[in-house]
Amino acid sequence: MSPIPSEKYVPQSAFMKWMEARLPIWGFLYPTAIAYPTPRNLNYFWTFGGILSFCLVVQIITGIVLAMHYTANVDMAFNSVEHIMRNVNYGWLIRYVHSNGASMFFLAVYIHMFRGLYYGSYKAPREVLWILGVIIFLLMMATAFMGYVLPWGQMSFWGATVIINLVGALPLVGDWITTWLLGGFAVGNPTLNRFFSLHYLLPFMIAGVVILHIWALHVPGNNNPTGVSVKTKQDTLPFHPYITMKDAFALVLFMILFAAFVFYAPNILGHTDNYIKANPLVTPAHIVPEWYLLPFYAILRAVPSKLGGVLLMFGSIGVLFILPWLDTSKVRSGAYRPLFKQFFWIFVVVCLGLGYLGAQPAEGGYVIAARILTTMYFLFFLAVLPLLGLFEKTKPLPNSITESVLGKNGGGGMAGAAASGATAAPESKA
Amino acid sequence: MSATDSTADGAGQEPTRRDFLYVTTGAVAAVGVGAVAWPLIHQMNPDASTKALASVEVDIGAIEPGQSIRVMWRGKPVFIRNRTDEEVEAAKAVPLDDLPDPQTDEERATPDNGNLLIMVGVCTHLGCIPLGEAGEYNGWFCPCHGSHYDTSGRIRKGPAPANLEIPEYTFLTDTTVRIG
Numbered sequence: 001m002s003p004i005p006s007e008k009y010v011p012q013s014a015f016m017k018w019m020e021a022r023l024p025i026w027g028f029l030y031p032t033a034i035a036y037p038t039p040r041n042l043n044y045f046w047t048f049g050g051i052l053s054f055c056l057v058v059q060i061i062t063g064i065v066l067a068m069h070y071t072a073n074v075d076m077a078f079n080s081v082e083h084i085m086r087n088v089n090y091g092w093l094i095r096y097v098h099s100n101g102a103s104m105f106f107l108a109v110y111i112h113m114f115r116g117l118y119y120g121s122y123k124a125p126r127e128v129l130w131i132l133g134v135i136i137f138l139l140m141m142a143t144a145f146m147g148y149v150l151p152w153g154q155m156s157f158w159g160a161t162v163i164i165n166l167v168g169a170l171p172l173v174g175d176w177i178t179t180w181l182l183g184g185f186a187v188g189n190p191t192l193n194r195f196f197s198l199h200y201l202l203p204f205m206i207a208g209v210v211i212l213h214i215w216a217l218h219v220p221g222n223n224n225p226t227g228v229s230v231k232t233k234q235d236t237l238p239f240h241p242y243i244t245m246k247d248a249f250a251l252v253l254f255m256i257l258f259a260a261f262v263f264y265a266p267n268i269l270g271h272t273d274n275y276i277k278a279n280p281l282v283t284p285a286h287i288v289p290e291w292y293l294l295p296f297y298a299i300l301r302a303v304p305s306k307l308g309g310v311l312l313m314f315g316s317i318g319v320l321f322i323l324p325w326l327d328t329s330k331v332r333s334g335a336y337r338p339l340f341k342q343f344f345w346i347f348v349v350v351c352l353g354l355g356y357l358g359a360q361p362a363e364g365g366y367v368i369a370a371r372i373l374t375t376m377y378f379l380f381f382l383a384v385l386p387l388l389g390l391f392e393k394t395k396p397l398p399n400s401i402t403e404s405v406l407g408k409n410g411g412g413g414m415a416g417a418a419a420s421g422a423t424a425a426p427e428s429k430a
Numbered sequence: 431m432s433a434t435d436s437t438a439d440g441a442g443q444e445p446t447r448r449d450f451l452y453v454t455t456g457a458v459a460a461v462g463v464g465a466v467a468w469p470l471i472h473q474m475n476p477d478a479s480t481k482a483l484a485s486v487e488v489d490i491g492a493i494e495p496g497q498s499i500r501v502m503w504r505g506k507p508v509f510i511r512n513r514t515d516e517e518v519e520a521a522k523a524v525p526l527d528d529l530p531d532p533q534t535d536e537e538r539a540t541p542d543n544g545n546l547l548i549m550v551g552v553c554t555h556l557g558c559i560p561l562g563e564a565g566e567y568n569g570w571f572c573p574c575h576g577s578h579y580d581t582s583g584r585i586r587k588g589p590a591p592a593n594l595e596i597p598e599y600t601f602l603t604d605t606t607v608r609i610g
Binding site: 158161162163164165166168169179180181182183184185186187188190194280281282283284285286287301303304305306307309361362363 | 471474475476477480500502504505506507552555556557558559572573574575576588589590591
């Protein structure tokens with residue numbers, strides 16, 4: 001399974017020889033980020049890793065700048081955000097990039113995750129890579145949630161109240177932990193201060209796990225749309241310039257969308273109630289989280305028991321940790337799995353449906369629909385994926401990535417040499 | 431005692447002096463780590479200034495039947511409602527078997543005045559503030575996730591697991607109550 005080894009860096013100039021003998025940083029970066037062999041058939045869904053790195057950098061830079069003007073105090077937080085919007089030079093731009101940047105970050109991460117799901121990127125030998133991704137996703141949700149509290153609007157306050165009270169559902173220790181997290185008996189100044197501190201910390205923890213994520217990616221190498229492992233050097237292209245250019249082009253398209261939100265609809269993804277200062281005596285008629293958390297909120301509300309709802313909501317993300325072992329199919333890519341493909345798209349619709357229901361009031365038909373979709377969500381992981389691997393008749397896999405790109409003749413002798421089982425042969429150790 | 435010793439010296443040996451030193455050193459180190467960790471954990475608990483606000487005194491003399499007031503206590507609203515006779519009768523008429531969290535109306539109202547109800551106005555589901563004189567039981571209704579409370583503040587329908595909480599309180603005079 002080991003991929004094609006990367007080309008080594010050989011220093012040419014006298015200075016680089018001197019440097020490499022002391023700090024071989026280019027000797028590390030060249031094979032990792034320049035010559036790194038990448039499957040030649042990667043499609044545009046593989047550009048979202050780069051896009052996500054860009055999002056993290058944008059959030060960190062704009063966030064550090066916003067922290068220079070923001071005041072984490074219940075009496076001043078709301079006004080300091082308006083101060084940023086009205087008085088600080090380009091404050092409106094920086095804040096809109098940061099707030100919309102969170103949405104763009106989640107848009108990209110959801111595409112990235114569905115890509116991994118469709119092409120089986122979580123399967124051996126990439127389980128740890130996938131699990132690190134799920135950890136990043138959890139950290140992202142925690143960061144986004146705490147960031148949303150900082151402007152101290154009505155949705156900030158009541159969102160924080162609802163989410164922290166989830167912990168109270170735990171038996172015995174629930175109330176103690178809730179008070180400990182709040183630093184009081186309700187959401188208040190201690191809560192705001194600690195959320196600001198942690199909101200500043202967590203992005204750097206995300207950056208740390210991203211490094212592990214990339215490390216774990218570079219051991220087995222990239223998956224690809226066929227799911228067939230890289231077998232020869234001919235299956236690959238060097239990361240630079242081929243992938244860097246493709247990533248850059250996709251990033252430009254992504255930035256156009258990003259800019260469209262920032263400059264033409266900066267508040268369309270937010271909730272108007274968050275422009276009302278937090279009031280502990282008045283709950284908004286209808287509390288909704290940001291759009292990217294709506295599916296999980298729908299699952300929480302679908303259950304008529306407090307503890308049950310909380311467990312199911314966390315379970316909906318927890319199940320992703322064991323996904324590599326739930327999917328029993330030996331074929332990685334959904335492109336060669338006719339039944340999986342259909343269930344995958346049903347699953348996408350289920351997730352979107354849960355997102356829609358999370359924004360609706362928790363009553364009548366909406367609750368029933370949320371229960372049905374929640375059941376389908378879990379059935380996909382706990383029943384469909386384990387069973388499909390046993391019953392599904394998969395399509396024949398190409399012998400190699402090169403063959404899938406250039407056809408049997410174009411692949412030349414390379415493909416033939418590396419081929420073992422042409423038909424639905426499981427992708428095993430090469 | 432330890433695996434290395436038993437392989438080196440053979441099984442069934444008495445624990446050595448060294449084993450004893452390993453275990454005691456480890457135990458002291460564990461206590462040290464705990465002693466350092468606890469202040470870092472405990473600093474997040476409610477501080478002295480938060481706890482100092484833990485009780486409030488309220489004048490309830492001016493609340494007419496059918497009126498309610500809200501006071502802030504520990505950062506949360508407390509509902510004080512002088513209920514109408516019809517509301518009290520409706521609450522008393524409910525069989526306890528119909529209640530997810532069985533409590534009689536007498537257990538919830540103030541001891542001397544059966545019409546007066548003092549409770550924390552925080553939904554026991556996820557902490558929203560319920561709306562008064564609303565919901566299917568004409569008591570309180572939480573708009574967040576649809577919990578219905580009756581005129582005694584008892585949960586009747588929806589995801590909330592318990593009745594609205596009755597805080598600790600004492601009557602200082604007939605018209606002054608201290609909550610907390």
